[in-house]
Amino acid sequence: MNFTLPAKARPFFKTIGDQRSPRWLMFDSWYVCMLVGVRARTLGAKDDLEDAEFNPIYPDDYKPQADFIAGLLIDAELDRKGINVADKASVEREMILLLDPQKTTGLSEIGVELLNRYAVAGFAKLDEVMLPPATVEEMLVRYAGVWTGGED
Amino acid sequence: MELRVVGWRYENVRGGIRDVTVSLDGEPRWTLVQMPNGTGKTTTMTLLRAVLTGADLTPDEVVGLRADDDTEHGLFELRLSIDDKPYRVELELDFVARRATYWTTRAALLAGGREEGWNLPPLLRKLLTPEFTRLFVFDGEFAKEIRAEGRDRTTRAIRTLYRLDQLDQLKSDISKLVALEQAKAASITTAREQKGVTRLQNALSEAERTLSTLRSRLKTLQSEKKTRDARQAEIKGRISERTAQDEKFAARRAKLDAELSSVSSRIAELSATSLAAMRSPTKISPDLLVSLRGLGTRLTTLQLPKTISQEFFHELAHAEFCVCETKIGPKEHDAILAGADKYLAEDQITIINRMKRSVRESVATGDEFAEASKELQTKLRERRSLDQQLEQLQREQVEAGDEELKSLLIEQKQIEVDLERISREAGHLSTTDRQTQLLSRLDWKTNVALCRAEVESCQRKYAAATKTVEFTRSADKITALVDLVAESALDKLRESVRLATNEKLARLVKGEPLRVARIGSALELESSGVSAKGGVSEGQSLSVAYAFITSLLSAAPHKLPFIVDSPAVSLDTRVRREVGEVIPELFDQMIMFVISSEKDGFADAFYPRQDVRYVTIWKDDGDVSQMREGLDEFKRFHAAEPGTVQ
Numbered sequence: 033m034n035f036t037l038p039a040k041a042r043p044f045f046k047t048i049g050d051q052r053s054p055r056w057l058m059f060d061s062w063y064v065c066m067l068v069g070v071r072a073r074t075l076g077a078k079d080d081l082e083d084a085e086f087n088p089i090y091p092d093d094y095k096p097q098a099d100f101i102a103g104l105l106i107d108a109e110l111d112r113k114g115i116n117v118a119d120k121a122s123v124e125r126e127m128i129l130l131l132d133p134q135k136t137t138g139l140s141e142i143g144v145e146l147l148n149r150y151a152v153a154g155f156a157k158l159d160e161v162m163l164p165p166a167t168v169e170e171m172l173v174r175y176a177g178v179w180t181g182g183e184d
Numbered sequence: 185m186e187l188r189v190v191g192w193r194y195e196n197v198r199g200g201i202r203d204v205t206v207s208l209d210g211e212p213r214w215t216l217v218q219m220p221n222g223t224g225k226t227t228t229m230t231l232l233r234a235v236l237t238g239a240d241l242t243p244d245e246v247v248g249l250r251a252d253d254d255t256e257h258g259l260f261e262l263r264l265s266i267d268d269k270p271y272r273v274e275l276e277l278d279f280v281a282r283r284a285t286y287w288t289t290r291a292a293l294l295a296g297g298r299e300e301g302w303n304l305p306p307l308l309r310k311l312l313t314p315e316f317t318r319l320f321v322f323d324g325e326f327a328k329e330i331r332a333e334g335r336d337r338t339t340r341a342i343r344t345l346y347r348l349d350q351l352d353q354l355k356s357d358i359s360k361l362v363a364l365e366q367a368k369a370a371s372i373t374t375a376r377e378q379k380g381v382t383r384l385q386n387a388l389s390e391a392e393r394t395l396s397t398l399r400s401r402l403k404t405l406q407s408e409k410k411t412r413d414a415r416q417a418e419i420k421g422r423i424s425e426r427t428a429q430d431e432k433f434a435a436r437r438a439k440l441d442a443e444l445s446s447v448s449s450r451i452a453e454l455s456a457t458s459l460a461a462m463r464s465p466t467k468i469s470p471d472l473l474v475s476l477r478g479l480g481t482r483l484t485t486l487q488l489p490k491t492i493s494q495e496f497f498h499e500l501a502h503a504e505f506c507v508c509e510t511k512i513g514p515k516e517h518d519a520i521l522a523g524a525d526k527y528l529a530e531d532q533i534t535i536i537n538r539m540k541r542s543v544r545e546s547v548a549t550g551d552e553f554a555e556a557s558k559e560l561q562t563k564l565r566e567r568r569s570l571d572q573q574l575e576q577l578q579r580e581q582v583e584a585g586d587e588e589l590k591s592l593l594i595e596q597k598q599i600e601v602d603l604e605r606i607s608r609e610a611g612h613l614s615t616t617d618r619q620t621q622l623l624s625r626l627d628w629k630t631n632v633a634l635c636r637a638e639v640e641s642c643q644r645k646y647a648a649a650t651k652t653v654e655f656t657r658s659a660d661k662i663t664a665l666v667d668l669v670a671e672s673a674l675d676k677l678r679e680s681v682r683l684a685t686n687e688k689l690a691r692l693v694k695g696e697p698l699r700v701a702r703i704g705s706a707l708e709l710e711s712s713g714v715s716a717k718g719g720v721s722e723g724q725s726l727s728v729a730y731a732f733i734t735s736l737l738s739a740a741p742h743k744l745p746f747i748v749d750s751p752a753v754s755l756d757t758r759v760r761r762e763v764g765e766v767i768p769e770l771f772d773q774m775i776m777f778v779i780s781s782e783k784d785g786f787a788d789a790f791y792p793r794q795d796v797r798y799v800t801i802w803k804d805d806g807d808v809s810q811m812r813e814g815l816d817e818f819k820r821f822h823a824a825e826p827g828t829v830q
């Protein structure tokens with residue numbers, strides 16, 4: 033499975049996607065949703081994803097972040113599943129499940145699917161606290177508010 | 185292909201034939217089998233035809249072959265030579281179960297025994313149809329039929345014998361190829377005729393027209409945008425000029441423009457910084473940084489990843505001995521491999537170590553995004569305030585009576601509305617994003633990319649249909665040619681057989697103007713040769729049949745035996761002699777079943793010939809068939825035959 037947007041995310045971010053500068057990537061839309069979902073430790077439904085996968089790999093701007101994203105996923109999954117962090121075997125099993133070094137993202141199919149589902153839950157939260165942004169600048173300010181201002 | 189009869193054997197069949205074997209070893213060219221009426225001559229002909237064609241016998245037909253009510257089993261065995269290879273076909277008759285079973289012994293199987301079924305070579309299966317077999321396993325009844333209109337015996341015989349049916353096979357193969365081509369194209373298009381091609385051509389033309397219209401519209405919109413952008417810049421300049429010309433507002437305007445320029449430039453910088461910070465999970469929030477560092481610490485505490493990887497166990501499983509020097513057998517091998525799955529692989533370990541190192545070495549505070557976006561928010565507010573002040577300044581100018589500025593502002597608003605509309609329409613026309621196309625309910629009539637795809641799809645269908653129709657058209661041409669060839673070949677064959685038939689008739693019935701005028705579905709005789717009573721005698725009919733069949737068979741690509749029942753019984757002595765002299769020369773093998781009355785004028789024509797086998801079969805006083813070979817026995821034997829020509 034590749035990175036896939038939540039079904040309703042595309043129209044929500046459409047206006048800022050058309051802005052020339054600064055350039056807002058489709059992957060940015062997926063990423064901002066995913067991070068909110070990961071922080072909330074909430075998975076959305078697979079059915080709420082778009083039918084078409086939009087990206088098989090990280091865009092250049094995100095390549096240096098691949099290890100952090102994998103780390104956040106492992107941390108979120110250990111927490112969500114209530115795995116005892118002192119249970120070495122369970123932690124190792126989880127890492128085996130989520131990582132696939134053969135993939136350019138370093139994530140297994142299951143890992144990518146989970147991130148997509150975190151993005152679904154994250155989008156639902158964003159949709160609650162903000163209107164579709166008119167500019168990238170407005171998006172950045174509002175999104176910062178989501179992380180600092182208790183809007184979530 | 186050459187087919188010869190090498191012999192046959194009867195067991196318990198009608199006519200009292202209990203156990204008789206006729207052997208034609210030595211391959212005699214002519215065989216005369218003398219069998220009085222009632223001794224199984226007709227039965228022999230029936231059995232010969234059945235075994236040569238592999239005919240399925242009905243229960244009644246099986247019972248009809250029974251020697252008597254006490255007989256339970258019977259047999260007829262025919263030995264053949266096909267292209268010098270021996271074959272034996274047996275027809276087993278179960279009179280109780282009323283069932284017949286064929287058995288074949290082929291050259292290849294002679295050592296290995298029989299196989300059930302009628303298994304002569306494929307070529308013979310096609311050739312030896314019941315109807316065709318009657319041509320060379322011949323009786324007087326058939327002589328009448330080949331002259332009967334509507335039975336179509338003659339033409340069909342020519343077609344079969346000269347393999348014109350292979351042209352039918354060729355046509356059938358062409359049809360299959362056409363069907364295959366159409367099936368291949370069916371995944372693209374179902375159009376198979378010109379009508380369908382025209383429909384596809386129209387669809388393609390419409391799609392191409394629509395694409396041209398959409399592209400032209402997009403070009404128009406781009407041009408309109410360019411014009412409006414230019415006009416907008418012009419208006420902006422004019423508004424600045426208007427303000428600059430007015431001393432009352434000029435200084436305020438200049439100050440606002442400078443501030444706006446400075447703020448806009450800072451906003452651009454801050455947007456880029458914020459966006460870069462947002463794209464790094466360690467800079468977006470201290471919470472995330474804490475999570476990542478906590479994970480790294482936990483993994484270190486757990487001593488994960490382990491230093492022993494899956495690879496170690498995979499290598500160990502294939503070793504002969506364990507590190508503890510225990511021998512590793514299949515059981516241990518499987519157990520080690522199963523256990524290896526619990527360990528991280530070498531490259532997974534690398535990922536985790538890299539992740540731990542990245543987190544450990546990260547200098548992020550987690551506040552970068554918040555700080556950059558906070559300043560960005562401040563600058564955005566400043567810009568909004570400056571925009572409002574500019575609008576206020578323009579309002580004051582308009583109120584002070586600047587009509588030109590007023591109209592410029594109105595036009596500027598209108599241009600903004602227009603640009604919004606143009607942007608929306610051009611976006612719909614030009615978007616290639618599938619999701620946007622779906623959400624905006626765009627189709628090939630409203631979107632250039634979808635229309636281009638439609639054109640390509642129509643082109644593919646049109647090309648496939650054109651190719652298919654072309655293919656079908658070519659196939660039709662070839663089929664028509666094949667029909668033409670078949671018709672022409674048949675005409676020529678019919679004519680050559682007709683000429684040969686007439687040539688033989690001239691010798692057989694000297695002095696009688698009996699000639700074939702035309703070979704159609706039957707043999708049509710010239711009216712001058714047919715008696716005033718409107719018919720031909722049985723003898724004449726038989727002469728015509730002989731002349732025709734011998735002409736047909738003697739020039740054919742296959743050599744077949746000619747087996748005939750009572751060949752001269754209805755001929756007068758003069759014609760008998762001619763038949764006895766002319767016909768035998770035409771075949772490499774002839775088997776003639778005669779009755780004793782036919783010896784005079786017909787059989788005796790063979791006595792001076794070499795290479796003749798004489799067989800006499802008769803019933804003894806116990807009503808059991810007996811068989812003897814030899815000319816003397818043949819000549820000596822005499823039985824009163826009813827209905828013979830003396």
